[in-house]
Amino acid sequence: MNTYANDQAVAFNPDLQIYEEATPTGVTYYKPREKIISFGNLEPRLAVSYAINEEQSVKASYNRMSQYIHLVSNTASVSPLDIWAPSDQYLKPEILDQVALGYFRNFRSGKYSLETEAFYKKTKNRADYIDGAELIARKAIEQVLLNGAARAYGLEVMLKRNTGKLTGWLSYTLSRAEQRTPGRNATEPGINNGEWYRANYDKTHNLSLTAAYQLTRKWSFGGIFTYQTGKAATYPIGKYQYQGITIANYGVRNASSLPAYHHLDLSATYVPRPDSKKRWKGEWVFSIYNVYGRNNAAALMFEQNRETGWSEAKRISIFGIVPGVSYNFKF
Amino acid sequence: MRIAMKNILTCLAVSLVLGGFGCTKVVEVDLETAAPRLVIDASIDWVKGTTGKAQQIVLSTTTGYYSTSFPTVSGAEITITNSANTIFRFTESPGTGIYTCTDFLPVAGESYTLKVALNGQVYTATETCIGVPVIADNIEQDNAGGFGGDEIEIAYYYQDNGNEDNYYLHRIASPAAKYPDYKAKDDQRSQGKLIKEYYSDKELKPGDLVHIQLYGISRRYYDYFRKLLAASGAGSGPFQATPGSVRGNIINQTEFDNYAYGYFRVSEVAMKEYVVK
Numbered sequence: 151m152n153t154y155a156n157d158q159a160v161a162f163n164p165d166l167q168i169y170e171e172a173t174p175t176g177v178t179y180y181k182p183r184e185k186i187i188s189f190g191n192l193e194p195r196l197a198v199s200y201a202i203n204e205e206q207s208v209k210a211s212y213n214r215m216s217q218y219i220h221l222v223s224n225t226a227s228v229s230p231l232d233i234w235a236p237s238d239q240y241l242k243p244e245i246l247d248q249v250a251l252g253y254f255r256n257f258r259s260g261k262y263s264l265e266t267e268a269f270y271k272k273t274k275n276r277a278d279y280i281d282g283a284e285l286i287a288r289k290a291i292e293q294v295l296l297n298g299a300a301r302a303y304g305l306e307v308m309l310k311r312n313t314g315k316l317t318g319w320l321s322y323t324l325s326r327a328e329q330r331t332p333g334r335n336a337t338e339p340g341i342n343n344g345e346w347y348r349a350n351y352d353k354t355h356n357l358s359l360t361a362a363y364q365l366t367r368k369w370s371f372g373g374i375f376t377y378q379t380g381k382a383a384t385y386p387i388g389k390y391q392y393q394g395i396t397i398a399n400y401g402v403r404n405a406s407s408l409p410a411y412h413h414l415d416l417s418a419t420y421v422p423r424p425d426s427k428k429r430w431k432g433e434w435v436f437s438i439y440n441v442y443g444r445n446n447a448a449a450l451m452f453e454q455n456r457e458t459g460w461s462e463a464k465r466i467s468i469f470g471i472v473p474g475v476s477y478n479f480k481f
Numbered sequence: 482m483r484i485a486m487k488n489i490l491t492c493l494a495v496s497l498v499l500g501g502f503g504c505t506k507v508v509e510v511d512l513e514t515a516a517p518r519l520v521i522d523a524s525i526d527w528v529k530g531t532t533g534k535a536q537q538i539v540l541s542t543t544t545g546y547y548s549t550s551f552p553t554v555s556g557a558e559i560t561i562t563n564s565a566n567t568i569f570r571f572t573e574s575p576g577t578g579i580y581t582c583t584d585f586l587p588v589a590g591e592s593y594t595l596k597v598a599l600n601g602q603v604y605t606a607t608e609t610c611i612g613v614p615v616i617a618d619n620i621e622q623d624n625a626g627g628f629g630g631d632e633i634e635i636a637y638y639y640q641d642n643g644n645e646d647n648y649y650l651h652r653i654a655s656p657a658a659k660y661p662d663y664k665a666k667d668d669q670r671s672q673g674k675l676i677k678e679y680y681s682d683k684e685l686k687p688g689d690l691v692h693i694q695l696y697g698i699s700r701r702y703y704d705y706f707r708k709l710l711a712a713s714g715a716g717s718g719p720f721q722a723t724p725g726s727v728r729g730n731i732i733n734q735t736e737f738d739n740y741a742y743g744y745f746r747v748s749e750v751a752m753k754e755y756v757v758k
Contacts, residue, residue, distance in 0.1 A: 166728045166740075170704060281725025282708035384724075387515040388543040390742055391551045392522050393652075395660050397713050399543055399742070400726050401515065445504055452546070453714025456684075459659035461546055463510040470504060 151178045151186065151238070152290050159240050159292035160280060162338050169280035171293035189243050191216040209252040209267075217244040220277040222285060222295065233285050235277065240292035242275040265308040273300040278331040278341050281403075296341065298331030300349060318361035327352040341403065348382040348404045355379045367424045372417045380408030386452050389461055396461055398452045408447045413440040432479040443471035517542035519554060521604065521731050521743035523595050525561070526696070526750045527587035529615065536585045538571050540578045540597070543742065553578025557599040561585070564592050587747065589697075595731070595745040602735040606745035613649070613697030614639045616753040617675075627681035633757055634681035637693060643673020648703035650696040650748070657684035665698070665706040689757040696748040705729055705744055 152159070152174035161172040180186055197211040220241055222233040237243045248271035255264045276298050279285060283294035304325025311317050332344035341347075357377040364370045382404035389398050417437035440446075445467040452463050520541045527533035540554035559571035559580045571580035589612035597604040617638040626634020641647055647668045654661040662680070680691065698706070705727065712724040729744035 165732055166730070168728045282711060282727060284707070284711075385510065385512055386546045387513050388517075389546050389548075390518075390520040390543045391541060392520065392709065392743060393524060393661075393663070394654075395663065395713050397709055397727065397742075398546065398724070399515070399518075400712060400724050401513070403725070445506065450508070450510060451714060454660060456658045456660075460549070462507050465506050465508045467504045467506075 151180065152176070152292075153178055157239065158334070159290065160294065160296055162334075164337060167339060169296070174290070187237075187239050189216075189218065189237060191243060191245060205257070206253070206255045209250075209254070211248075211250050211252075213246070213248045215246045215248075217246070220244060220295075222277055222279060222291070233291070235291045235295065238292070241277055241295060242297060244276055245274040247272045261311065261313050263310045263312060265306075265310070267306045268304070269306070270303040271301065276300040276329055276331075278329060280341070296331050296334070298329055298341065300327070300329040301346075302327040302349070315365075316361065316363050318359070320360075321356075321358045323356040324354065325352075325356070326354065347402065350382055350404065352382050352404075353378045368421050370419045370421075372419070374415045375412070376414075377410065377412040380410050380447065382406070383408050383450060385450070396454045396459070398461065408450060411446045413444055413446065414442060415439045416441055430479060430481045432477060435474075435476045435478060437474045437476070439472040439474065440469055441471065445470060512546045514545040515543070517544065517552065518739075519599065519604075519741040519743075521595075521597055521729075521741050521745070523559075523597075523606070523731075523743065523745040525585065525587065525593070525610075525745075525747040527610065527748065528750045528752055529613070533587035534585050535581065535583055536569075536571075537579055537581045538595075538597075540580065540599075554599065557597050559598075560596050562594045562596070563588075587749070589749055591747075593745075593747050597731075597741075602733055602739065604731050604733050604741050606729075606731040608702075608730065608745050608747050609699065610747040611648075611697035611699055611749065613695055613749045613751050614642070616693060616695055616751045620753065620755045622758055626679070627683065632681040632683045633685040633687075634679055635691060635755055635757070636677055636679050637753060637755075638675050638677055639695060639751065641668045641671055641674055641676050646672075646700070648698045648700055650698045650702070650706060651678060652694040652696070653680045653691060654694075655680075655682065655685060655691040656689045657682035657686075663706065663710060665703050665710065667703060685757055687757050691755045691757065693753045693755065695751040697750075698746060698748055701730060702744060702746050 153176045154172045155175050159172050161170045163170050193214050193216060195213050197209070199207060199209040201207045218237045220235045220237065222235055235241055248269060250267055250269040252265065252267040257263070277295045278298040279294050280296060285291070285294065302325060304323055306321065306323045308319055308321040310319040327349040328346040329349045330344065330346045331341035333340040355378065359375045360373070362370065362372045383406050384400050384403050385406040386398035387401035389396050415438065417435055420434045422432065445465065447465045448468050449466045450463050451466060452461070454460070455462050520543060522539040522541070525536050538559055540557055542552045542554060544551055555573060555576055555578055557573070557580065561569045561571070563586065567586065569582050569585045571582045573580045587610055589610050591610050593608055593610065595606045619638065621636045623634045623636070626632055649666045651664040651666065652661050668676070680693070708724065708727045712727050727742070728740065729742060731741050731743060731745055733739050733741060
């Protein structure tokens with residue numbers, strides 16, 4: 151483990167108002183299985199529910215949770231690799247407090263149901279990386295991370311049809327997830343001047359419609375439609391030329407959004423022998439993921455074209471339309 | 482670690498290509514443009530074997546992301562002063578934003594201070610001239626090189642100084658790309674060794690002239706340039722963190738918040754040319 155002056159692995163350069171990697175002042179060696187540091191946190195939970203009558207109920211809850219590894223997510227990346235960093239003397243465990251208030255109601259003796267919940271959560275010690283940090287394949291991740299906070303609040307509404315040939319649900323969540331990394335003292339600006347800004351995973355609108363239809367005993371159909379506000383992204387607010395190359399000049403972190411993310415998936419399930427008494431029960435599933443082939447943007451990259459030298463934006467999408475056939479069995 | 486990285490990258494690339502799901506398309510994005518800001522490209526290059534007397538500094542401003550030209554900045558007074566208080570003046574070729582000097586005196590290890598006076602504001606920066614080893618004469622060519630083993634790849638060597646931490650900037654220009662390729666490297670894993678560096682491009686053809694330039698740079702410039710490469714998109718692999726706005730070492734002494742982009746660096750440069758066989 152590296153050690154640093156004042157125990158600060160990230161140095162602040164006051165002349166330039168930027169954060170830089172601190173130069174380690176030494177290295178502390180630990181034996182295998184030797185304890186480096188230990189943390190202990192209570193995790194109280196409280197939940198109350200009250201049935202107003204047979205059709206309606208309300209619920210309230212409070213949770214405190216601690217997480218000892220940190221997910222350092224990274225907006226520009228399209229890879230499924232996330233960086234997880236364990237807590238140590240530089241990164242303290244994340245502590246989350248959450249309160250939620252819910253209202254539930256059944257209609258027509260349970261044929262339909264409505265679930266609503268409002269939540270607010272607050273996280274302490276959320277790790278945030280400094281501008282221009284390189285996160286992968288580095289030995290000392292603490293050199294590019296600052297401790298910050300996160301908060302999220304929102305309202306979830308879910309309407310369900312529970313019985314009949316056609317079942318399914320419609321769910322909608324309106325929410326806001328933000329993070330803030332203030333300076334460690336009055337002279338530092340922190341990330342984005344220490345102001346709250348959209349977290350990478352913030353999705354203002356998240357709508358999902360799921361339906362299942364049982365046509366016959368052998369055939370059933372399903373469909374899922376998902377619509378989400380695009381992920382937060384950081385876009386250039388200009389560019390300049392330096393030493394023969396064009397440099398995109400980025401604005402405030404996560405101030406923009408990728409285009410909206412939506413797709414429709416359909417499936418048909420065929421059960422050849424629904425009445426079979428055998429142990430072996432099989433079914434065929436024919437599916438199409440992303441029926442209308444929307445190229446949802448996983449990320450936007452801003453770069454200079456190698457042939458023309460012009461600045462351009464490239465959209466990277468992972469899945470187009472994906473048809474599939476599968477055979478499932480139970481025994 | 483480097484091998485492991487390469488393996489991960491290969492696996493990822495292969496799975497995306499085989500799966501056929503990966504899709505990249507150039508799209509128009511609505512972008513905002515911030516108010517223009519001064520950019521000072523004060524790169525003093527002392528090419529080995531020359532006196533280094535002729536130098537230039539370029540002033541421009543930021544512009545819209547899709548803009549096709551870069552505004553130049555005229556009318557600045559630019560000087561560089563060494564530790565003996567000798568002043569080197571840079572004069573503009575009128576209207577071009579290019580300021581030249583004909584009597585600069587580069588000395589490795591010497592400290593220099595840049596001063597740019599423009600519209601009543603004074604920008605300053607201080608940097609040390611950093612030396613560089615020569616690029617060895619033997620340049621190797623491998624016609625089955627590059628990431629996928631199907632590109633022309635050239636390799637060149639230089640001797641690292643084992644008595645100090647060194648930082649290098651590589652600049653390679655060839656007809657394969659419209660703009661030069663840069664790499665910023667340290668000697669952490671090759672302290673005191675003969676270092677081998679590669680260059681390959683799928684567009685590289687026999688007969689192409691490749692210009693190789695190796696600059697000695699400071700630790701701070703190394704950090705700066707890596708961030709710059711990320712922001713240029715050139716360093717952007719699938720693992721890139723969000724680039725920010727990249728500040729150099731130039732400080733506005735008159736109005737702190739009205740800072741300039743760019744950097745003042747003083748480097749010795751080793752050069753080599755190679756014709757692809």
